[in-house]
Amino acid sequence: MSLSMTASSVPGPRKDPEVAARLGRRRKRADVIVRTLCMVATLLGIAFLISILLTLFVRGFTAMSPMVFTHSTAPPGSEGGLANAIVGSLIQATIGTAIGTPIGMLVGTYLAEYARGSKFGNVVRFVSDILLSAPSILIGLFVYQILVLPFGGFSGWAGVVALAIIVIPVVVRTTEDMLSLIPNTLREAVIGLGSPKWKMIVFVCWKSAMSGIITGILLAVARVAGETAPLLFTSLGNNTWSTDLSRPMASLPVTIYSFAGSPFEDWIALAWAGALIITLGVLSLNILARTVLRGRK
């Protein structure tokens, strides 16, 4: 009874073909409008990326010359390049990643293999996720407080530590994700053969998850290579060639920052060259990371 009542009490489209047609048209129109808007939104996103890349290519390539790679930064008006900044960035990003990666891997392993579902594990995972998204400028201020102030001045090491802190949560995330994908039957098989747990983790789990972990490391390098804010307060920057980590050290992003904000044409041009180098580097690392991961699947 109730069924027939609802059917008759609802002014359904079946009763009046004209109303039904109008309603149908309105629904279709709304659908088309939303679809179009969504496509426009996506096109807009792509347009931003293309605009950034085009700007970098046009302005970066006109400023590019061998001198960019062979000369150190120089006062405006004289011949200068970015060699010290490029090398400084490479050194700091490499050592920072080298320090942060093992720590991040151990934490990720702890979360996936020892503390899955435990309260302590959840807290660590939460804290690591907070660190992953925390403003990087605060990491810089923190390292300034614990390393720069007490040990008498800005240094490459302080920059390295700041970058390592940024690397850790990135590696934690991917390591845990990748280890969670490994089926438990594999673990049981290894334990069943009488292997101790650490051997199971190192020689079986890490090995199976290796391509995923490498992806995480590549993404971490890409992330720290472009970081500017944490280096402002730690390695500061250096206008001369220096590979001494106990002294202030130049880096590409900080150099770009100070050059782009200057009133000198040749410095701004160099900043664009640097911006092109760093973006190409970061984007290729990202694409490489994606290829590594896809090769696994």
Place this chain on the structure above:
Amino acid sequence: MPVRRARGAGNIGDVIFEWACRGAAILVLALLGAIIVELFIAGLPAFRAFGLPFIWSTEWDPVQEVFGAGVSIYGTVVTSVLAIVLAVPLAFGVAFYLTELAPVWLKRPLGTAIELLAAVPSIIYGMWGFFVIVPAFATYLQPWIIDNIGELPLIGFLFQGAPFGTGIFMASFILAIMILPFIAATMRDVFDQVPPVYKESAYGLGATTWEVMRGVVLPYTRISVVGGVMLGLGRALGETMAVTFVIGNANRITTSLFGPGNTIASLVALEFGESETGSLKLASLLALGFILFVLSFIVLAVSRYLLRSRLKA
């Protein structure tokens, strides 16, 4: 599930390895704790000198040594919220297009392109914004907006002033582009997790794609969507380099969105180099850092909480 140690007795390797892992985990906890404590201790002289009014005082006078966080907190919140307002509809469009509308062969390249947008370093956004977007906006769009929308009653005051290009609005705009890929990626992931049966039943009843999105996918995912938006907000709050380039850097609160301003992060980045060790100014900057940390911690924690179901899956 973790596999229990099969033969623990006498296996020293296992003990060492487990403690190495646990030690690293404790280190991460200690790190976060140390960041909070260090920033608080470093900012203590400022909190002591100005008391609680430090948070809302709009004074920033290095000569008189009077400092307040009001302007930069205002700038941080306004630019971040405005960025969210601009970015969320766009991000929703992108995520909707990528999950439901795009042809299969386009999904991967488009998805990668959006993710690459997230990988571009912040300083590049700053340069691009300052040298490309700001001049274009100030020449073509801004004068028209000031002349037309600026004259309107009620909302007109938001769009008045001189067409400099830089300012609160430009900072929000660049921030919106930067957080767009993060929000879009989260939305895409949660949209993909809706069981196909739900969508198919709605389609079977004759619903259009938009109706399926509005009536099935969005209600099913709304908590995670809000979590993704909060994640974007957390990013926007602490963004430094891009904002420093385009916000105009002035320590005052203007009613117009086209007026200059600053954010906590941009103020710290700019003024840090000019502060002497041990000065009250440096302490004030570090106190600002502490406030920023508290702000982002709250936003990110809420985001994690809302996204927890997605993370478990």
